[in-house]
Amino acid sequence: MGYGRHGNRSSSPGVGQADDPPPRHPGEPVTRRALLPGLVFCLAACGHQSSTAGAVPVSTSAEITAADLETRLRIFADDSMQGRRSGTEGNRKGTDYIAAEAQRIGLSPAGERGGWFQTVPMVNRDIAKETTLEVDDTSYSPWSDFIPRDQGVGARAVDGAQVVFGGVVGDSTELLSHDEAAGKLVVVAVGPDSTGQPSGTVNRAATTALFPTAAGIAVATLDAISPADQAGLRQGSARLALPDSQPATPAFMYVSSRLARALMGGETLAEARVGDPGRTVHGIVRFSESPPPFPARNVVAVLPGGDPTLRGEYVAIGAHNDHEGIAPVAVDHDSLRAFNAVMRPRGANDPSGVTPTAEQQRRITAMLDSLGKIHRPRRDSILNGADDDGSGTVSVLEIAEKLARGPDRPKRSILFVWHTGEELGLLGSDWFTRHPTVPRDSIVAQLNIDMVGRGDAADIAGGGPGYLQMIGSRRLSTELGDIVEETNEKGKFGFDFDYSYDAVGHPDNYYCRSDHYMYARFGIPIAFFSTGAHRDYHQVTDEPQYIDYAKMARVASLVEATALAVADLDHRVVVNGPKPNPWAVCKQ
Numbered sequence: 001m002g003y004g005r006h007g008n009r010s011s012s013p014g015v016g017q018a019d020d021p022p023p024r025h026p027g028e029p030v031t032r033r034a035l036l037p038g039l040v041f042c043l044a045a046c047g048h049q050s051s052t053a054g055a056v057p058v059s060t061s062a063e064i065t066a067a068d069l070e071t072r073l074r075i076f077a078d079d080s081m082q083g084r085r086s087g088t089e090g091n092r093k094g095t096d097y098i099a100a101e102a103q104r105i106g107l108s109p110a111g112e113r114g115g116w117f118q119t120v121p122m123v124n125r126d127i128a129k130e131t132t133l134e135v136d137d138t139s140y141s142p143w144s145d146f147i148p149r150d151q152g153v154g155a156r157a158v159d160g161a162q163v164v165f166g167g168v169v170g171d172s173t174e175l176l177s178h179d180e181a182a183g184k185l186v187v188v189a190v191g192p193d194s195t196g197q198p199s200g201t202v203n204r205a206a207t208t209a210l211f212p213t214a215a216g217i218a219v220a221t222l223d224a225i226s227p228a229d230q231a232g233l234r235q236g237s238a239r240l241a242l243p244d245s246q247p248a249t250p251a252f253m254y255v256s257s258r259l260a261r262a263l264m265g266g267e268t269l270a271e272a273r274v275g276d277p278g279r280t281v282h283g284i285v286r287f288s289e290s291p292p293p294f295p296a297r298n299v300v301a302v303l304p305g306g307d308p309t310l311r312g313e314y315v316a317i318g319a320h321n322d323h324e325g326i327a328p329v330a331v332d333h334d335s336l337r338a339f340n341a342v343m344r345p346r347g348a349n350d351p352s353g354v355t356p357t358a359e360q361q362r363r364i365t366a367m368l369d370s371l372g373k374i375h376r377p378r379r380d381s382i383l384n385g386a387d388d389d390g391s392g393t394v395s396v397l398e399i400a401e402k403l404a405r406g407p408d409r410p411k412r413s414i415l416f417v418w419h420t421g422e423e424l425g426l427l428g429s430d431w432f433t434r435h436p437t438v439p440r441d442s443i444v445a446q447l448n449i450d451m452v453g454r455g456d457a458a459d460i461a462g463g464g465p466g467y468l469q470m471i472g473s474r475r476l477s478t479e480l481g482d483i484v485e486e487t488n489e490k491g492k493f494g495f496d497f498d499y500s501y502d503a504v505g506h507p508d509n510y511y512c513r514s515d516h517y518m519y520a521r522f523g524i525p526i527a528f529f530s531t532g533a534h535r536d537y538h539q540v541t542d543e544p545q546y547i548d549y550a551k552m553a554r555v556a557s558l559v560e561a562t563a564l565a566v567a568d569l570d571h572r573v574v575v576n577g578p579k580p581n582p583w584a585v586c587k588q
Helices: 066-076 079-084 089-104 204-210 227-233 257-263 333-343 358-372 386-405 427-434 478-490 516-520 549-567
Strands: 117-120 122-127 132-135 138-140 146-149 161-169 185-190 216-219 237-240 251-255 277-284 287-290 296-303 314-320 325-332 379-383 413-419 443-449 467-471 496-498 526-530
Touching (some): 066 386, 079 089, 079 325, 089 296, 089 413, 117 427, 185 277, 204 216, 204 251, 216 257, 237 427, 296 386, 325 333, 386 443, 443 549, 516 526
Parallel strands (some): 314 443
Antiparallel strands (some): 132 138, 296 413
């Protein structure tokens, strides 16, 4: 979760772009130079953890324990892994570690050609040099006037498009109709968030869905995107290197108030009414492609089942092995944590570019003063991803070790997949489910673990020792949802499931923002386990010292027990929900 910030989900067909605020994709940069006095910036890459750990196997027990999880996570989320961005040396190190551990604990390789890895054909995408827009003979440039967001190779051209005002995103009472938007560049404003602050970014999937027939969508919020977040957007995006068969979608961009006014022929958006025509825009919005410096890799392993008649079926357990890499700027660690505790308690899920009131600044300063008495300022730019999704990755390793070293094998085989590229748009799980290394129809269920190391009262409203979000568990199979509930009760794991984030149409779009969806789109029942977002989500402060390892061990134990319950059924999990169209855009 990353869920991927929710990130740039645009580059793969069938993915809901729960993208912005920037960027899960690719790297929610850090924080707000202009907003918090005392933040200290430096060139990437700075880190403050000692980088003494490496991908060296260490001794762990056969049980799922908090101590084992901490041992693993302090290796996997160390600065030496450089934030594990897919296609980089850091992610190569991370996947090497996972494969070495899978071999050590006794799993069998299930990747390509009998190995541990499945290479994902990923390409990096950056704004092409020729990208420019022109209105009334005045040229406007990327970054200063507009920031295009990658909609994939199917994005429509905007050259020669008529501009029209589409309304205010967030106000559904009056928006431009699909017929009126067809073929036009639709300019939209965005209302303030719940705190009254301007929103710098929007959910691209939801916004695109409002005007699916448009040539392009121009969201007039660039002025509210902080410099650090703009720097993060410069890191580009990625997609699978697939044939150009993606359905056409509107081009998408954030534009400055200056450009928005020019597009509307001098009319401000405050004055504009839905349907008001603007000027004709000319120019090209294009992305260039290049291969990543290192292969993007899924790690795939299997524990063969013990029943000769059922071992050809699989219960899949997954997490994502990547995170956001290295931020383009670095900040003081404690300043960022204090700022986010007050202003962005859900990290990248909350709007960027917010300015503290005098009272909020007082609270931030008080926190920072307290932290300053404990240690010196620590500049950091490495997005370690301890919770996202280091917690899921090492939990899957712990589950695998317990199952592999247990006295009895489950009847069905257990398939372990550590997906790459989740933060870049679910690329690894997209590729794996298109090209599975076991027959896709043999996968009876998929259990996804993404961010399971937090969730106390300081992290999320209603949080505590029993807090656990449950998403998607009954969408395709009520039986799977019942099994999760029964396992929790019978095993006395003590979790109180929060199903609110599974609600149809929930604005956080979590159902579409992690790897389980790529299985669900093919009709495979899924259950998504998460303790939710927090102040360190997609921040450089997501580090091992803030993880609740005892709770994480309970979550991992619940998932392990659920997997066993499904694997030992005398029948396949019953699918009684409607099977999605696997190539449609995901809908929460």
